[in-house]
Amino acid sequence: MSHRIHSFHGGVHPEENKQVSTQHPIAIASMPSHVIVPVRQHIGQPAKPCVNVGDRVLKGQIIAEADGYISVAAHASTSGTVTAVAPHPIPHPSGLSDICIHIAPDGQDQWIERKPIDYRNLNASALRNRLRDMGIAGLGGAVFPTFIKLNPGVPQKVQTLLLNGGECEPWITCDDMTMRERAEEILQGAAIMRFMLRAETVLVGIEDNKPQAIAAMQRAAARCDFPVEIITIPTLYPGGGAKQMIKTLTGKEVPSGGRSTDVGVATFNVGTALAIHRAVNHGEPLISRIVTVTGNVAQAQNFEVLIGTPIQELVALSGNSADPVSGYLMGGPMMGIELAQIDVPVVKATNCILVKSAKLFPPPPPAMPCIRCTRCADACPADLQPQELFWFARSKDFDRAQKYQLFDCIECGCCSYVCPSHIPLVQYYRYAKSEISAREKEQQAADHARDRHETRLARIGREKQERAEKLAQKAALKPAADSATDDDPAAAAKKAAIQAAIERAKAAKAESDTAASTE
Amino acid sequence: MLSSPYINEKTSVSIIMLKVMLALVPAIAAYVWYFGPAILISITIASVTALALETIAVKMRGLPAKPFLMDGSALVTAWLLALSIPSIAPWWLVVVGTFFAIVVAKHLYGGLGNNLFNPAMVGYAVLIISFPVQMTHWAAPYSLAGEHLGLMNTFQYILGGTLPDGWKLDAISTATPLDTLRTQLQLHRSVDQISQMPIFGSIGGQGGEIVALLFLVGGIYLWLTRIITWHIPVAFLGALALIAGIFHLVNPQHYATPWFHLATGGAMLGAFFIATDPVSGATTPKGKLIFGAGIGLLTYLIRALGGYPDGIAFAVLLMNITVPLIDAYTQPPVYGHKGSKP
Numbered sequence: 001m002s003h004r005i006h007s008f009h010g011g012v013h014p015e016e017n018k019q020v021s022t023q024h025p026i027a028i029a030s031m032p033s034h035v036i037v038p039v040r041q042h043i044g045q046p047a048k049p050c051v052n053v054g055d056r057v058l059k060g061q062i063i064a065e066a067d068g069y070i071s072v073a074a075h076a077s078t079s080g081t082v083t084a085v086a087p088h089p090i091p092h093p094s095g096l097s098d099i100c101i102h103i104a105p106d107g108q109d110q111w112i113e114r115k116p117i118d119y120r121n122l123n124a125s126a127l128r129n130r131l132r133d134m135g136i137a138g139l140g141g142a143v144f145p146t147f148i149k150l151n152p153g154v155p156q157k158v159q160t161l162l163l164n165g166g167e168c169e170p171w172i173t174c175d176d177m178t179m180r181e182r183a184e185e186i187l188q189g190a191a192i193m194r195f196m197l198r199a200e201t202v203l204v205g206i207e208d209n210k211p212q213a214i215a216a217m218q219r220a221a222a223r224c225d226f227p228v229e230i231i232t233i234p235t236l237y238p239g240g241g242a243k244q245m246i247k248t249l250t251g252k253e254v255p256s257g258g259r260s261t262d263v264g265v266a267t268f269n270v271g272t273a274l275a276i277h278r279a280v281n282h283g284e285p286l287i288s289r290i291v292t293v294t295g296n297v298a299q300a301q302n303f304e305v306l307i308g309t310p311i312q313e314l315v316a317l318s319g320n321s322a323d324p325v326s327g328y329l330m331g332g333p334m335m336g337i338e339l340a341q342i343d344v345p346v347v348k349a350t351n352c353i354l355v356k357s358a359k360l361f362p363p364p365p366p367a368m369p370c371i372r373c374t375r376c377a378d379a380c381p382a383d384l385q386p387q388e389l390f391w392f393a394r395s396k397d398f399d400r401a402q403k404y405q406l407f408d409c410i411e412c413g414c415c416s417y418v419c420p421s422h423i424p425l426v427q428y429y430r431y432a433k434s435e436i437s438a439r440e441k442e443q444q445a446a447d448h449a450r451d452r453h454e455t456r457l458a459r460i461g462r463e464k465q466e467r468a469e470k471l472a473q474k475a476a477l478k479p480a481a482d483s484a485t486d487d488d489p490a491a492a493a494k495k496a497a498i499q500a501a502i503e504r505a506k507a508a509k510a511e512s513d514t515a516a517s518t519e
Numbered sequence: 520m521l522s523s524p525y526i527n528e529k530t531s532v533s534i535i536m537l538k539v540m541l542a543l544v545p546a547i548a549a550y551v552w553y554f555g556p557a558i559l560i561s562i563t564i565a566s567v568t569a570l571a572l573e574t575i576a577v578k579m580r581g582l583p584a585k586p587f588l589m590d591g592s593a594l595v596t597a598w599l600l601a602l603s604i605p606s607i608a609p610w611w612l613v614v615v616g617t618f619f620a621i622v623v624a625k626h627l628y629g630g631l632g633n634n635l636f637n638p639a640m641v642g643y644a645v646l647i648i649s650f651p652v653q654m655t656h657w658a659a660p661y662s663l664a665g666e667h668l669g670l671m672n673t674f675q676y677i678l679g680g681t682l683p684d685g686w687k688l689d690a691i692s693t694a695t696p697l698d699t700l701r702t703q704l705q706l707h708r709s710v711d712q713i714s715q716m717p718i719f720g721s722i723g724g725q726g727g728e729i730v731a732l733l734f735l736v737g738g739i740y741l742w743l744t745r746i747i748t749w750h751i752p753v754a755f756l757g758a759l760a761l762i763a764g765i766f767h768l769v770n771p772q773h774y775a776t777p778w779f780h781l782a783t784g785g786a787m788l789g790a791f792f793i794a795t796d797p798v799s800g801a802t803t804p805k806g807k808l809i810f811g812a813g814i815g816l817l818t819y820l821i822r823a824l825g826g827y828p829d830g831i832a833f834a835v836l837l838m839n840i841t842v843p844l845i846d847a848y849t850q851p852p853v854y855g856h857k858g859s860k861p
Contacts, residue, residue: 008854012528014528015526022818023671045554078622091788093522169784170526218824243855246856253854253855253857254855255855256853256854256855256856256858257855258855329525331523332523333523333524333526334523334524334526335524336523336525336527337522337523338522338525356525361525361526364527365531367533368531368586368590368631368632369534369630369631369632369633370632371535371592371631371798371802372632372797372798372802374537374797374802375745375795376805377802378748378857381854382853382854382855383851383852383853385802385803385850385851385853387802388802388846404850405853405856408853408854408855408856411523414522416524416527417524417526417527417528418528418530419527419533420530420532420534420535420631421531421532422527422531423524426523426524427522430522489718505861
């Protein structure tokens with residue numbers, strides 16, 4: 001069966017460098033000297049720690065509970081003693097610290113009691129809650145809590161389950177190796193997702209630079225008891241981006257600001273499918289992941305690593321190379337982040353540690369002026385006009401940047417990659433986006449303050465009028481009670497005064513109304 | 520680097536400009552073969568002037584000179600200007616043209632990447648308006664010239680204006696085919712009669728048609744190496760051929776054939792090397808088509824109905840004015856905004 005392939009606009013062909021880390025099978029990383037588990041490893045609310053210093057914890061035990069709707073639990077990745085619940089630097093370009101649960105391993109690696117989940121006979125929402133408590137988040141890099149994406153929606157919105165084996169970033173091979181070695185388990189995970197989503201079709205997209213992964217997945221698919229299509233797609237960065245993958249396999253575009261479910265597709269990384277299989281069929285929460293260690297190391301390789309392992313200990317497993325190290329990236333060279341330090345832990349988002357050297361990653365030449373050659377526009381997978389966005393961002397013309405759909409930029413880096421003037425274009429877009437967001441926040445605060453002010457003025461005006469009316473009524477009732485004759489000039493004068501008071505009150509109200517509305 | 524990506528394609532502005540110059544080399548070689556070595560001298564004068572002016576301008580703007588000299592943009596401008604004007608033009612004509620191209624059109628607008636107008640064409644326009652006589656003295660093809668000027672004599676003529684004893688300017692210079700067509704039509708000759716004159720070759724002019732062919736070859740090289748896209752040249756040449764074809768069909772005795780228009784003057788140089796200047800041209804795919812077609816159309820109208828023999832420079836400059844408008848109205852739809860339905 002051949003599946004029709006669509007193409008997305010743009011894309012680039014950076015040197016792949018994937019063969020260096022696929023020479024050896026996935027190795028189990030040795031037990032780290034200590035484990036540091038951040039409470040926030042996913043997008044959304046950080047998990048709430050539920051252990052105390054001195055507690056003994058077992059491998060797989062929940063040490064921080066999901067807090068709020070978009071949140072997942074965190075677990076002890078080995079047995080040992082909690083030594084601290086305190087801030088520690090996390091993998092972030094700024095070197096930011098966050099609350100982490102520190103565990104001193106006892107070396108016994110003793111599991112909690114593991115029970116498979118009978119998912120077919122479990123209430124759908126209870127099943128999702130189990131996955132949340134298993135700590136499953138997307139392992140493709142965005143780490144979105146998976147259980148939320150496994151809600152089919154009412155009415156049933158998802159027809160297609162799409163497993164993403166694109167892995168288009170240079171150097172990274174963790175998904176490739178996972179597919180080669182654990183294809184069957186990935187598809188067992190897919191079976192669970194398919195059941196939860198009630199999806200009709202299961203597609204797996206893999207770039208054609210991974211022939212062994214494709215073959216392994218095809219063999220596994222042939223043994224599957226439900227139809228799975230393994231689809232080979234051309235190698236083109238960023239073909240593994242969810243939006244690009246959906247376009248390639250279905251021809252559909254996820255609407256701007258929308259989700260993939262809007263076009264009936266739910267996309268998951270192959271590693272996430274594997275994690276779901278381990279969680280559901282083996283009762284193992286997400287406490288480890290496959291990480292590529294590559295670049296300027298003695299032997300590049302993939303490891304199965306416990307979450308919380310210090311990155312320096314992981315890198316040490318690959319040995320030092322002769323060249324001096326010039327830095328560390330988490331992720332690939334196109335979208336990865338530079339690590340300010342490497343005593344940070346491996347987290348669920350850690351797909352690759354790329355050790356840099358000046359030889360492998362020479363600093364770019366100084367930026368020259370833009371010559372509007374539009375290579376960036378030719379390379380942009382979001383069909384943007386990066387040269388215009390650059391111009392607007394640089395001149396702080398944020399309104400026009402937004403009009404030219406700045407927020408549809410996926411920051412894939414294709415534009416910067418091809419720029420002959422070596423302009424760090426993506427940096428300009430990140431800057432413009434953050435400026436616009438900051439302005440919007442300010443605007444919201446100002447709007448809120450104005451609303452409150454207007455409401456207050458209106459209330460004051462209303463109270464004033466009510467008081468005046470009450471006074472006028474009281475005054476009107478009094479003379480009517482004590483004077484019987486209408487001809488009494490004093491009573492007539494009083495009446496006129498009352499009438500005047502009512503008029504004044506009305507005028508005052510009208511005035512305060514106009515004042516409020518012109519505020 | 521502050522943020523991703525951490526890798527770049529092995530490319531630079533210098534490499535792009537170098538490839539543009541490389542693409543010009545075959546046509547320049549043919550130019551020398553058919554019209555003598557004068558073009559080498561004028562290209563050299565223009566290049567030296569351009570580099571000197573670029574250095575002064577960049578330094579006056581407080582920028583480091585080296586990266587801007589190395590980017591090659593000044594050299595490309597110099598070469599294109601030299602190729603647009605008569606090769607035996609006096610040295611000061613080349614210098615004045617280069618001055619307007621580099622200093623006025625480029626640096627007064629903010630330097631590389633900021634010029635609204637094509638610098639070489641600004642230089643050309645200034646010269647043809649200010650020095651119309653000198654701009655009509657084109658080197659005659661060797662096959663027609665009474666005398667062959669050697670390199671030294673050409674040098675002396677360009678720098679000092681002196682020809683060897685007894686030589687006349689008429690012996691080495693001639694009107695271009697486009698110019699001849701224009702003046703002869705005014706004398707009420709027919710296109711058929713005019714094209715029998717010796718200056719004409721099989722399609723365009725003697726020698727000139729081969730040079731044009733090699734500009735086409737260079738242009739195809741630029742397209743293959745993705746320095747330019749096909750949009751502007753195809754739209755330019757297509758529009759020029761189309762309108763020339765319509766006029767020719769209506770009155771073949773008064774309007775030359777479309778292939779004559781493609782093979783003469785600056786059509787090929789303009790289509791592949793001048794109109795494709797990224798800085799001053801349209802940037803969206805649709806915009807490039809409109810921009811190129813506009814130049815083709817205007818070129819023909821100026822040639823056939825206007826006051827100048829060739830119309831490329833004015834057509835390019837006029838279309839440069841429209842670029843912001845064209846770009847603004849031809850933005851391609853962005854991913855996720857195409858109304859895809861579930």
